[in-house]
Amino acid sequence: MPPPPGVFDEAEAQSIDRMLMCPICPGESIDQSQVELAKQMRQRVREMLAQGTTRQQVLDFFVERYGPTVLAAPPKSGLNLLAWVLPVALVAAALAGGFLALRAMRRGNPEPVLDPYLAAVDARLSSSNLAEGQGRPDNNG
Amino acid sequence: MAELGTIALWLAVGLGVYGAIGALGGQVRGSPLLSESARRAAYVLPLVLTVAILSLVGAFVGRDFQVAYVARHSSLDMPRIYTWVAFYAGNEGSLLFICLVLSALAALALALAPGETRRTLGWTAAILLTVQTFFLAVTAVMANPFETLPLAPPDGEGINPLLTHVGMFFHPPALMSGLVAAAIPLAFVMGSLIGGKTKDEWLDAARQWGLVSWALLAVGLLLGSWWAYTILGWGGFWFWDPVENAALMPWLALTAFIHSVMVQKRRGMFRMWNIVLINVAFGLALYGMFMNRGGPVPSVHSFGASTLGWVFLVFLVVGVAVPFAVFFCRFPALTSSRSLDSMLSREAAFLVNNLMLLGIAFVTLWGTLYPLLSRLFGGQEITVARPFYDQVNGPLLLGLLFVMGVGPLLPWRKATPQALRRALLLPGLAALGTVALLAGLGMHQGYALAGFGLCALVSAGIAQEWWRDVAERQRALGEGYLRAFWRRTRSNRPRYGGYVVHLAVVMVALGVLGGSLFDRQRDVLLVPGQTAEIGEYQIRYLGTVEQPFGDRTEYVSTVVVQRDGQPLTTLYPWRAFYPSQSMAATRAAIRSTPVEDLYVVPSENRADGAVVFRLVVNPMVWWMWTAGPVLVLGTLVCLWPQRRVVAVRAASPLTAQTGRQSTSG
Amino acid sequence: MAGLVGAALALFVALVVLYPFVRSRFWREESATPKPPQDGQLELDGIFSAIEELERQHRSGELLEADFQEQRSGYRQQAALLLREQEERQQKADQALEQEVRRARGVAEPPSADGAVS
Numbered sequence: 001m002p003p004p005p006g007v008f009d010e011a012e013a014q015s016i017d018r019m020l021m022c023p024i025c026p027g028e029s030i031d032q033s034q035v036e037l038a039k040q041m042r043q044r045v046r047e048m049l050a051q052g053t054t055r056q057q058v059l060d061f062f063v064e065r066y067g068p069t070v071l072a073a074p075p076k077s078g079l080n081l082l083a084w085v086l087p088v089a090l091v092a093a094a095l096a097g098g099f100l101a102l103r104a105m106r107r108g109n110p111e112p113v114l115d116p117y118l119a120a121v122d123a124r125l126s127s128s129n130l131a132e133g134q135g136r137p138d139n140n141g
Numbered sequence: 142m143a144e145l146g147t148i149a150l151w152l153a154v155g156l157g158v159y160g161a162i163g164a165l166g167g168q169v170r171g172s173p174l175l176s177e178s179a180r181r182a183a184y185v186l187p188l189v190l191t192v193a194i195l196s197l198v199g200a201f202v203g204r205d206f207q208v209a210y211v212a213r214h215s216s217l218d219m220p221r222i223y224t225w226v227a228f229y230a231g232n233e234g235s236l237l238f239i240c241l242v243l244s245a246l247a248a249l250a251l252a253l254a255p256g257e258t259r260r261t262l263g264w265t266a267a268i269l270l271t272v273q274t275f276f277l278a279v280t281a282v283m284a285n286p287f288e289t290l291p292l293a294p295p296d297g298e299g300i301n302p303l304l305t306h307v308g309m310f311f312h313p314p315a316l317m318s319g320l321v322a323a324a325i326p327l328a329f330v331m332g333s334l335i336g337g338k339t340k341d342e343w344l345d346a347a348r349q350w351g352l353v354s355w356a357l358l359a360v361g362l363l364l365g366s367w368w369a370y371t372i373l374g375w376g377g378f379w380f381w382d383p384v385e386n387a388a389l390m391p392w393l394a395l396t397a398f399i400h401s402v403m404v405q406k407r408r409g410m411f412r413m414w415n416i417v418l419i420n421v422a423f424g425l426a427l428y429g430m431f432m433n434r435g436g437p438v439p440s441v442h443s444f445g446a447s448t449l450g451w452v453f454l455v456f457l458v459v460g461v462a463v464p465f466a467v468f469f470c471r472f473p474a475l476t477s478s479r480s481l482d483s484m485l486s487r488e489a490a491f492l493v494n495n496l497m498l499l500g501i502a503f504v505t506l507w508g509t510l511y512p513l514l515s516r517l518f519g520g521q522e523i524t525v526a527r528p529f530y531d532q533v534n535g536p537l538l539l540g541l542l543f544v545m546g547v548g549p550l551l552p553w554r555k556a557t558p559q560a561l562r563r564a565l566l567l568p569g570l571a572a573l574g575t576v577a578l579l580a581g582l583g584m585h586q587g588y589a590l591a592g593f594g595l596c597a598l599v600s601a602g603i604a605q606e607w608w609r610d611v612a613e614r615q616r617a618l619g620e621g622y623l624r625a626f627w628r629r630t631r632s633n634r635p636r637y638g639g640y641v642v643h644l645a646v647v648m649v650a651l652g653v654l655g656g657s658l659f660d661r662q663r664d665v666l667l668v669p670g671q672t673a674e675i676g677e678y679q680i681r682y683l684g685t686v687e688q689p690f691g692d693r694t695e696y697v698s699t700v701v702v703q704r705d706g707q708p709l710t711t712l713y714p715w716r717a718f719y720p721s722q723s724m725a726a727t728r729a730a731i732r733s734t735p736v737e738d739l740y741v742v743p744s745e746n747r748a749d750g751a752v753v754f755r756l757v758v759n760p761m762v763w764w765m766w767t768a769g770p771v772l773v774l775g776t777l778v779c780l781w782p783q784r785r786v787v788a789v790r791a792a793s794p795l796t797a798q799t800g801r802q803s804t805s806g
Numbered sequence: 807m808a809g810l811v812g813a814a815l816a817l818f819v820a821l822v823v824l825y826p827f828v829r830s831r832f833w834r835e836e837s838a839t840p841k842p843p844q845d846g847q848l849e850l851d852g853i854f855s856a857i858e859e860l861e862r863q864h865r866s867g868e869l870l871e872a873d874f875q876e877q878r879s880g881y882r883q884q885a886a887l888l889l890r891e892q893e894e895r896q897q898k899a900d901q902a903l904e905q906e907v908r909r910a911r912g913v914a915e916p917p918s919a920d921g922a923v924s
Contacts, residue, residue: 027382032373068523073524073528098492117887149812159823185823188819406880
């Protein structure tokens with residue numbers, strides 16, 4: 001249901017502010033920037049919302065005026081879909097790869113090469129424990 | 142003063158070149174004398190650079206505008222206290238500062254190198270000195286802060302007003318130090334590998350210095366956010382700016398490294414992976430410096446475009462290529478000694494945490510580079526800013542919180558079903574209870590519910606583990622709880638220090654969740670005597686006073702804050718105009734409580750005394766800034782030298798002697 | 807003034823950096839730093855005594871079960887690795903010795919024919 005003309009949702013306006021970059025200040029949205037142009041654009045957003053314009057129409061209006069760089073994030077369509085899909089796909093692939101790597105590590109035998117040496121260590125430990133039990137001859141030096 | 146600086150700087154360049162070549166030659170020709178001499182060069186470098194820095198500071202204090210750098214970044218009417226800030230406000234001074242920090246940290250690292258790494262210390266010194274020589278040469282040749290003007294101007298241009306803020310005393314130095322400090326763990330790892338030590342020789346040194354770099358970056362990032370929050374005047378603290386991202390990425394990679402290296406320490410796994418991680422972290426740190434010095438993307442934080450960018454780009458490529466080349470040469474010797482027992486184990490959780498952290502770093506890198514790629518290959522100009530990162534990184538950050546909650550609760554090797562139940566039952570219930578409570582109170586945003594639930598999971602998990610450990614000791618030894626707590630914490634500092642840092646991260650998460658999901662904001666035009674409302678606050682604007690200073694005019698507004706008719710406080714936000722720079726700066730007045738911040742900033746002063754205020758209510762942001770000291774505390778607990786079991790033993794001379802050696806294991 | 811201070815600084819730096827060469831020239835001391843033990847035997851002893859200490863602490867209740875297991879298995883692993891390294895070194899040394907012997911024989915045999923003459 002469209003809001004009655006003349007009334008607009010300030011929260012919606014602010015969320016649109018954050019989706020639009022200020023064309024003349026490096027890396028700032030019109031919500032952040034304090035230059036005159038940003039103030040006018042904020043004003044324009046509110047006027048358009050008050051006239052019952054939808055969010056997409058507002059964004060389209062500014063894109064037409066200032067070019068696609070005015071959008072704070074590329075649209076999820078066309079070639080720009082790549083910007084969104086690639087990182088998500090890569091992170092998913094990395095997690096899957098990590099899972100497979102872990103599973104492969106789990107299947108591997110737990111280092112048979114080291115086993116005789118571990119056994120030797122244990123043997124020496126138990127023998128020294130025994131010695132300790134008999135009066136710890138080595139500990140008073 | 143400037144001549145002394147020039148002499149000291151060139152002396153430092155000479156020392157760096159001699160040290161790097163000497164250390165390399167000492168290793169290649171097997172000459173211990175040459176190696177020692179080169180190491181001594183590393184030890185005197187901080188002294189020489191201190192002389193250089195003192196002479197630059199002297200030029201600032203003495204208002205010596207003959208020095209071009211001083212003339213460009215200070216003025217007669219500038220408050221003297223900002224000399225220190227002006228000192229690294231430009232490329233030249235900040236590079237000199239980087240040189241000093243790196244030389245001091247490198248000297249410390251070489252002097253304190255633990256036993257096993259001493260055998261390959263020559264290589265480590267060669268690497269560190271090479272990196273230092275790069276920075277020194279760039280400073281001396283391309284960005285010399287001691288260059289003089291033919292004619293001293295009567296007054297300087299003054300400091301960028303945005304920089305006159307307390308946060309500026311610590312934010313840039315912390316970040317720059319953190320970025321260069323990433324060279325030290327890398328130098329230990331690479332030194333060991335080149336020297337043919339392919340086991341865990343570098344582990345302790347790399348972990349400790351990795352932690353130092355990590356903590357410096359964390360503090361720098363927090364201070365930077367705080368600076369942005371109080372001075373940029375829009376009520377937020379983080380907007381995924383390219384330079385913010387550039388500092389965040391190495392921090393993420395280092396976070397992965399300092400976790401994953403514990404798996405190597407405890408279980409002998411992930412050795413190759415850790416080498417890759419530290420290479421990536423160093424590469425990202427170099428990338429951060431490149432972005433900062435004339436990178437291709439505009440930002441509020443950068444030093445501005447310059448030819449320096451190209452030099453740093455080349456250094457970045459070399460700094461990534463060489464370590465990876467070394468890694469691949471040593472690849473066959475690097476196999477880890479253990480395999481995984483179960484997917485439900487702490488080591489598996491650590492790997493997931495690593496992948497998530499790198500995932501976030503990659504998304505961030507991708508976001509910064511995509512506009513360039515699109516321009517180069519698609520021929521289309523686009524912007525990638527906050528909405529992109531919020532949407533892509535948001536879920537990943539939540540996932541990271543989850544792993545942070547569950548990981549420390551899982552035992553090493555393998556979790557039996559009973560152990561799992563015992564570890565996860567209470568924290569899980571705490572998380573579900575929190576979600577149910579908040580949903581019952583009317584919160585309906587999925588993000589917020591998940592985020593707060595996970596915060597509860599992490600905190601409850603830490604509390605449970607800590608309590609159980611203390612109680613077990615208390616039962617076993619019959620000590621008082623306080624004493625048992627103290628002793629227990631001292632017995633395993635890395636673990637409990639880690640818990641403290643995790644609590645700090647939870648605090649940051651609370652601030653981020655509150656500040657970015659529940660902020661309320663209004664822009665209002667008020668004439669003196671008028672009142673505006675935001676939330677349950679009534680803001681009454683009384684008037685503005687004009688205060689002229691030497692370099693600026695401040696317009697200080699007086700605002701009385703009431704809540705439900707009760708007077709709460711009076712705030713004095715101001716806006717200053719700097720005629721010499723034709724620039725304005727604002728300072729928000731913030732009433733900060735653990736519940737919420739009320740943030741008032743004048744964004745426009747009209748001639749008739751009316752003021753446009755931006756009013757923001759930011760819930761729980763207080764927690765974020767409080768997290769800083771907690772994080773530092775936790776890191777110090779981690780770094781504090783662990784009293785080793787061996788050292789306790791007053792035994793035969795033989796064991797006493799060997800005690801020192803086995804600590805390196 | 808600045809030039810003077812700069813020269814003094816340069817002189818000091820040169821003295822510090824070149825000191826090792828000066829020392830070796832005039833004092834001719836034997837290698838100042840004792841060589842680290844090569845065979846890892848001392849390290850091995852250290853690890854064994856560390857494990858014994860761990861067990862003592864565990865028995866007295868100072869150390870938690872989980873910590874004890876974790877640290878003990880770490881030390882045990884290290885000891886095994888060292889043992890293996892020792893054995894490998896030993897094998898290498900044996901091989902080298904054998905080769906030496908074989909070479910000595912190989913070289914020695916033809917001369918031994920000669921040697922009888924000389």
